[in-house]
Amino acid sequence: MTVLLHLYPLTGVALVGLGFYGFLILRHPLRQILAVNVVGAGIFLVLGGLGRGAASTDPFPQALVITGIVVAVALTAFGAALILRVAEDERAPDDKAAAKTTDDHT
Amino acid sequence: MTLAFDMILCLMIVGTAAAALLMRNALAAIVFFIVLGNLLGLAWLAMDAVNVAMAEIAIGAGVTGVLLILTRQRLMALGDDLVSAEMPGWLRTGALVACAGFAALIGSAVLSVAPADDLGGSIAALMPGLGIENPVTGVLLAFRAYDTLLEAFVLLGALVAVWSLAPRGAWPQRPAALALAENGGHGVAAAFGRLLLPLALVMAAYLVWAGSDLPGGAFQAGTVLAGGLIIAAIGGAVSWPRADDRYLRVALVLGPAVFLIIGLAGIAQGRFLFYPPGFEKALIVAIEYSLALSIGVTLALQVAGPPVAPDHEG
Numbered sequence A: 001m002t003v004l005l006h007l008y009p010l011t012g013v014a015l016v017g018l019g020f021y022g023f024l025i026l027r028h029p030l031r032q033i034l035a036v037n038v039v040g041a042g043i044f045l046v047l048g049g050l051g052r053g054a055a056s057t058d059p060f061p062q063a064l065v066i067t068g069i070v071v072a073v074a075l076t077a078f079g080a081a082l083i084l085r086v087a088e089d090e091r092a093p094d095d096k097a098a099a100k101t102t103d104d105h106t
Numbered sequence B: 001m002t003l004a005f006d007m008i009l010c011l012m013i014v015g016t017a018a019a020a021l022l023m024r025n026a027l028a029a030i031v032f033f034i035v036l037g038n039l040l041g042l043a044w045l046a047m048d049a050v051n052v053a054m055a056e057i058a059i060g061a062g063v064t065g066v067l068l069i070l071t072r073q074r075l076m077a078l079g080d081d082l083v084s085a086e087m088p089g090w091l092r093t094g095a096l097v098a099c100a101g102f103a104a105l106i107g108s109a110v111l112s113v114a115p116a117d118d119l120g121g122s123i124a125a126l127m128p129g130l131g132i133e134n135p136v137t138g139v140l141l142a143f144r145a146y147d148t149l150l151e152a153f154v155l156l157g158a159l160v161a162v163w164s165l166a167p168r169g170a171w172p173q174r175p176a177a178l179a180l181a182e183n184g185g186h187g188v189a190a191a192f193g194r195l196l197l198p199l200a201l202v203m204a205a206y207l208v209w210a211g212s213d214l215p216g217g218a219f220q221a222g223t224v225l226a227g228g229l230i231i232a233a234i235g236g237a238v239s240w241p242r243a244d245d246r247y248l249r250v251a252l253v254l255g256p257a258v259f260l261i262i263g264l265a266g267i268a269q270g271r272f273l274f275y276p277p278g279f280e281k282a283l284i285v286a287i288e289y290s291l292a293l294s295i296g297v298t299l300a301l302q303v304a305g306p307p308v309a310p311d312h313e314g
Helices: A007-025 A029-049 A059-089 A093-104 B002-022 B026-046 B050-077 B089-111 B118-130 B135-143 B145-163 B186-210 B218-234 B246-269 B280-304
Strands: none
Touching (some): A007 B026, A029 A059, A029 B002, A029 B026, A029 B050, A059 B050, A059 B118, A059 B135, A059 B145, A059 B218, A059 B280, B002 B026, B026 B050, B050 B135, B050 B280, B118 B280, B135 B145, B135 B280, B145 B280, B186 B218, B218 B280, B246 B280
16 A cells, blocks of 8 residues: 555656666766656656645645756756757867857957 | 556656667657656646646656757757767666665655645645635745745856857857758748747736636746747747847846845845735736746747857858
8 A cells, every 4th residue: 555655756766766777877968968857857756746645735845846847957958058069069170270260250 | 547547657657768768769769758758747647736747748848858859959960979888788787786776775765754745734724815826836936935036046047057158259149040941841830830929928828827826837837938939939930039139138037037126125024035915916926927938038048059150050
């Protein structure tokens, strides 16, 4: 019975474990950001699921989870921008030289 | 019946998450991640947390999904094939064992806590004083308004961080255009974008208003607005503004600024973020409308990415 009450929080735990595993074995940064999002989703499920009473779900963890979802997307956007910037900087040096010249006449 | 539904849903969530992490193809992984977001939305619905379900589907599945697909496409344009290097087998096994152990540890901790909505009763008792009925909005905008205020600034700060990654010579130009160029779907995307943006505006306005008493609120509305803006940008119906555009700056700062000013005005009444009696709902709705606008524009621009030099565009 206790396992059934904890169904959603335990699903969240499974997501946290899977997400960390993915974060460790995936060597591409974009895939790692995806894995971090899976970990985050798992934590939200634990948080919300443990606030689930007989009649309703506690509004307090609900509000925290909404806050968390928005912060997670902000983190994802910044991470994606960082990855793209690194990829741009790693391109062939002649591209960099070309970028420099456009700098000079702007 | 409900139990069977819950169990199947949870199995699908875990399976989809595994697929999103273990697929070799990055695009397939992202698609599975979007499916995961929608399934999580269903899980929140099953838990009677409609407010969270809307945020999860709109932000977790929608905006994050678009962001990941867009980043993949831009990385591929830069010559990145998005293949993860193979790890040696023993390292994978070690990681698996470590993560399984970690999950077992949290799992036992979770099992030691009995699920209960302890705060639900006390929050419900305080709601009549606010003049609104949605307890989640009450927590976000009144009882824990401080968290929400900080969050609005985190979102703005994240956009500033994204913008700070603009390459040399790109500041303060526009972000790279999202419009589908010379693609068979361009006509459809353009018409859809023009149609969806006004609909998104109406829906966002409704979600904020309804969010006082029913599920909804500033974050859900802001995401709907962001979705409308992104679709319109993909269709070429709107183009991104320059990063130093004055109206854009006003739209970005309006929500956090209104929230902060109302919060500071509360000091005159006794303490920070205090709403004078009788004006709670008016102030909450005012904050929510300005926040929804700022959140929508901020999210859309976070997806668009940092400004690029004009010759780079397209």
